């Protein structure tokens with residue numbers, strides 16, 4: 458990926474809070490139009506990285522460009538191209554949903570239509586309701602609406618669906634996929650790995666301030682991490698075997714058994730399974746001084762997008 462195609466470039470980014478290296482040499486790119494999921498456990502450094510990209514936090518060292526500009530020097534015209542949905546919900550205003558959105562739309566040079574935004578986040582029925590009277594999930598939708606009303610080229614979504622019920626989460630995913638189809642570049646952080654798998658083109662996994670893996674979602678963890686697991690019960694004993702050819706194994710077992718197998722399951726590791734393995738391996742390595750998985754600050758990116 459060349460810089461020309463990148464909405465975001467990050468090179469050897471470091472941020473220290475006193476003696477704590479919250480970001481310890483992180484490098485990645487986000488292509489224009491791409492949805493990039495930044496994943497990692499609590500305290501990994503995700504918010505620190507995002508706030509640096511948004512221009513809200515200084516970095517200790519490293520090179521960063523966001524839409525071609527160093528965020529430390531981004532002016533109003535640059536900021537107007539960003540949409541930001543912060544982790545915490547906004548203040549609970551004494552204004553209605555529609556008033557708040559109309560006010561914010563007026564601050565941008567090229568805003569979206571307020572009615573369309575209200576419909577997109579599913580708040581038509583609540584548009585005349587005071588924001589302070591909304592439920593937590595509904596307020597979160599207002600946050601998302603405020604993030605997109607300026608028609609951003611780059612949208613930051615920091616744990617956007619925390620507090621959403623399952624149906625609202627699905628609706629939100631549809632909204633994000635439609636923004637993505639319109640060409641919006643999206644940087645998403647989430648602790649919901651199914652959300653990252655559903656929305657993301659690529660993911661980067663941060664642990665202890667280091668990027669421990671990066672690549673297209675379906676290559677995270679490498680091919681070995683994705684080998685299916687066949688489970689069955691043989692004369693009351695639970696058995697399992699990893700194999701790249703589960704159908705062949707199952708056919709052989711059925712032949713051997715002379716019929717159906719008890720408790721038969723073929724399990725393909727989910728992104729969550731793989732993520733948990735990667736982070737656990739990193740933490741084991743970190744606790745025995747030099748880490749093995751992703752011990753180096755720079756992880757070679759796997760080839761090709763999805």
Ligand SMILES: Nc1ncnc2c1ncn2[C@@H]1O[C@H](COP(=O)(O)OP(=O)(O)OP(=O)(O)O)[C@@H](O)[C@H]1O
Pocket residue numbers: 474477479497498499500501502503504505506
């Ligand atoms: N202003 C600050 N001063 C000192 N330490 C900080 C500050 N902000 C963050 N940290 C520390 O930096 C580390 C990274 O924090 P950060 O908020 O970036 O993590 P995160 O990955 O976003 O976590 P979470 O998933 O919990 O939101 C943590 O150890 C945190 O305690």
